[in-house]
Amino acid sequence: MKTKKSWFIAGGVLLLLNSLTLTAFAATYRVYATREGLVGGQTANGHIIASRDHFCALPSGTVLNCNGCRNYTVNIRYPGNGRTVTGVPVWDIGPWNTKDNYWHAPRAEFGNVPLGLPESQDAYQNGYNGGHDEFGRVVANPAGIDLADGTFWDDLGMVNNDWVEVTYNWEPDCNYLLVGGAIKVHYDGMGGCDSLLGGPLIGETTTPDGIGRYNHFANHGSIYWTSAYGAWSIHGLIRDHWQALGWETSALGYPVTDETGTPDGVGRYNHFKNPRLNNQGGSIYWTPALGAHEVHGAIRDFWANQGWERGPLGYPTSDEYAVSVGRRSDFEHGTITFNSTTGQTTSP
Structure with missing residues (x-):
């Protein structure tokens, strides 16, 4: 055997x-x-x-x-x-x-x-x-x-x-016929049935918001497609966190990258865009020590301008949450706060 x-x-x-x-x-x-x-x-x-x-x-x-x-x-x-x-x-x-x-x-x-x-x-x-x-x-x-x-x-x-x-x-055994179109092209580029996604579990399906389409795969992964963003994969613990947030109906929207290693070699991430919020950008970052956390909108823009995870704040340690003045995200070495009254984003 x-x-x-x-x-x-x-x-x-x-x-x-x-x-x-x-x-x-x-x-x-x-x-x-x-x-x-x-x-x-x-x-x-x-x-x-x-x-x-x-x-x-x-x-x-x-x-x-x-x-x-x-x-x-x-x-x-x-x-x-x-x-x-x-x-x-x-x-x-x-x-x-x-x-x-x-x-x-x-x-x-x-x-x-x-x-x-x-x-x-x-x-x-x-x-x-x-x-x-x-x-x-x-x-x-x-x-x-x-x-x-x-x-x-x-x-x-x-x-x-x-x-x-x-x-x-x-x-x-891989039910390859379940995959088609642009999702199939991306799947083939990743290695098809030999890829880290494994074989398809379901046929191509329309997302609940009616904007995109997706396939789920055996090895805890998915490929999502929209006409605006194309087809991208998401898997593992980053996918779990995106699912917990509400998939594409969350503030993050749809993936616009495959899961990718960070430049410092410590973490991994997917970037997202939300077609319902004027293509607002978002991300989920994961490290073995900190787990997976999302960051989006003005707070993400501020963090990106400081150098992402290689900047002074390091990796996110929380999702964005409400505070008295607006919204905030926590990082390894500080916080970023968005003031909804003034429209200003600051990191004390």
Whole structure:
């Protein structure tokens, strides 16, 4: 039994998640299997193909094992007779393409083909890329996996090329189709299903204020989008604090940066803008010692002009709160007060 370990940053804290077995979370797709044959030939990793050999080929070098290695394996079920084989190593590249990791989000090539659909299948069935593979060859069958003779005949009892169900044991199950548009572009830029956000939990959803859209993700994170600000991620303890304040309906509004490390290397932050308050700026800053606190409006402007966390006041230690003359925020080395009568912001 193998355990999948995932690292991610939550409000500046690097956390380790231990999931269940790989097969519990591995992705499975229905693809067309062909018999590789080629006994006596050499695979892409240098393996000499033996009679009744046991391995498979997938059309991407990203999961090619070294000769004899089994870091990347698949489980295959043949619905034609119900037989299953597990732990089949990937020792060759093919069929048709060499960069089509169709099981992974984002794909290395053919990014506009749906997850789990081999380019060769789309080309054969739907005329994608004019019916050609990456080399310009006319695709003659929809194959997404090649099987060595022993796997094809002996393990699965197959007689002819046919459809099979393949489980990609290294690949986390990720419902990538839940993500779309500008949020998908940003998600892909972060690494897609391999990013610190993990897989999407919900489809793209309109925010309660009707201004933006968002997806939530498995590793305690979200991406929020508006037409004015674009798409940005927020996660971990900073996201928790934003949620406690009221998400985008709070005084902060929407994120306009991803979570970012501070220049002094101590903390982390997200910046925000509020479209309901003339694009007023806000931030949440987090440090291991002080936790997460928000600062916004005139008080934030005053703090920014003094050099942010590297200025004389240091990091915020409170959210903004009401005082007799107006509003105030506390910092490591002092306070900033906004006088609502005079409109003046001061730091005694």
